[in-house]
Amino acid sequence: MHDSEQYIETMGHDNFQKPNVYNKFLPFRDAVNQQSLQSFKEICETLSRIIQLRELRPGFPLWSSKLQQFISLYGLCFTKSDHLKFIHLYLSVLSIPDLNYSNAKTCFDILDELLNKSRLIQRDDLLVDWRILYAWVKLILFNNDENYSLLALPNDVEKSLLYCVRSCRPYFSATATQEILDEFRPWLCPFDSAFSDAMCYLDLFLPVHLPPKLHDQGFKLWLPEFLSIWETVCNNPDWEQVSFKTNATQKIDLESNRMKLSRYVASIITSSHRMDSSFLFFFY
Template sequence: MKKIQAETLGFVPQKDIVYNKLLPYADKLDNESNDILARIKGNLGRAVQLRELWPGVLFWTRKLSTYLRLYGRKFSKEDHVLFVKLLYELVTIPNLEISMMQSFARLLINLLKKKELLSQDDLELPWRPLYELYEKILYSKTEHLGLNWFPNSVENVLKTLVKSCRLYFPVSATQEMLDEWRPLLCPFDVTMQKAISYFELFLPTILPPELHHKGFKLWFDELMGLWVSVQNLPSWEGSLVNLFARLANNNIGYVNWDPYIPKIFTRVLRSFNLPVGTSQMVVPRYMTNSYDIGHVVLWISSMLGGAENPAQKQLNGLFSSIASFYHPSNNGRWLVKLMKLLQRLPASVVRRLHRERYKKPCWITPIPTSHRLTDDDVTHFVESMKQPVLMAMFSKTGSMDAAQALQNLALMRPELVIPPVLEKTYPAMETLTEPHQLTATLSCMIGMARSLLSGGHHYPEGPAHVLPLLMRALPGVDPNDFSKCMVCLDILDNAYMAPPCNLYIKISGRLSAFLLHMAA
């Protein structure tokens, strides 16, 4: 099929939309897309040669954006590279109108979104024009005087653009950035925040292993020593942690974190700002400059694995020390961060397992076999999180965070997670005096429905619990208790939306009669 399509188009498409093949006029799409693409290329090139930004270039870049929505990246790799280079030159035009720059930037971000399509050998983009544009807009000397006006969305657009382009910065970019911003590194000056934010945003962290000496090894020891030496949680420390988390995620197995792992988990624990002592003292200066939980879980999940798995040992200690804070009787501002940690950490480990075991290989360096997560590593991870998650099911902030955590834990090890939740669910469905327990446990069962129904060699007895759960859920469809009614309908919906199974035919008649009676 691909050979026939390539003969019709005249090139091998980068990545088209597969669902277009299901359309009734799918046989006409190749000729139609070829005609539209030829007009876009011809008119866009002509408008650029004539320097007609408005309406020519802007009109045909919007046509290209529409083409991407309708047909995907249905053009050759050579055209893809040329489109990216052209849009990059348009974005970095000096004194370009902000609205026009944002339009070009969003299209360029869309072209660079699938990083597996273009390798670093196919494309190289200079970093300095982006830096000058970022400096001019975000650190403008005239905006506060009212001489310039920038929309609120321009900062996010520029940051996303830099994140998309930094993968294709030249190898020499790291040393050039260090020469440019290292003079700003003074912990006692306001320029420190600016320098660290630039490092976090611009430094490339994806390079082949043979080029690491020109990449992160130029700055890792220096910035890590700076982070270890500073103890008062300054405002720039969060940006530094974000940089380390990105480095760890992009270079699993190539960075030696072992000497710093105890310090890392100590700092993470301190950033939660938990009440300590008999007076429940909280240090107020730690309230604002805490770490971003999304980057913290990325950092932790990237350090797991290895010969002795030291990160897992520290993670066990971390959850042992904070387990009591997940008790349903506890509440406070710190609980929000703890629940986010509980929700996002299993999801991050699931993404890493997908990357290691199932993701299609591309030009990006894969994770070494020695540092991939084994079945024992996954089991230890699930065991370390099981107890806090089971307590968090009945938290005062709700059970949704615990349900999402249990969903991801059940994808990894259903035999460890599903049985204790079932032990809490069956008694909750029999009692009439604790409706909160019923809604919390059923919400968690809904999250684990896929793992329960699929069975498999890890938990083959899972489907046997479906019929008893559904039969016990029928009386819960009570319009007088709206929350309980919705949860019971959700679990029925999840069961019936699963792949067909003869098990459900047994209760279909009872369920239909029951629902008709409730509707009447």
């Protein structure tokens, strides 16, 4: 991941993303800094070699765990450029055909670790293809093989996937909302059992973190339609209250979507011409 061995050694800590602030108060902080630089260099070189040689087993999970240990001990003690390279690396691994679930869970955990501080990575710096995660959601959250003992999933893989989607969602493209609606709008019949599945997918993937200049490509594409459905179907359907629950006790439903949106665009919603319906929809 680096052009020369001297790159890390000459890099100052001021350029790092978010190093562990407590390490600088240690009496042996110079030794800790040197150790972190050496560990990071070794992790970068080994992960790069593993991907080039396509040796995902056993090297990939082993050195990914070392990266997690590195972040736990030293924080995000690397530059923004390296931060983005790690993210692209694990996204590319997720796109490998027939990737086993154990390695996929490793990618979910690392991506959540790398992206859960959204202030460090701007939308202009990173673009995440939502379809990569959509493929894994279908394989893991909507897979019935495990119920018949035909498939053994890693522990807490559902939880890892949901957290990963949550962390990646702010970096979906500006056209992702329209693409997601095109994919799931044919399922939106309140009298069809597929409606619940559609609401689960929409809750997971619809981005509500778009900047104001992109609102026309964001919630404004689906909010009037959701309000219309909510006003029309008044028999307290299952998909409105609890559409889907995973083993991670994550509740995914229409109310979740409206709460997320109200958090980011509350001032816009309350000033709309549908004040009464909007107020009830978001705060009922």
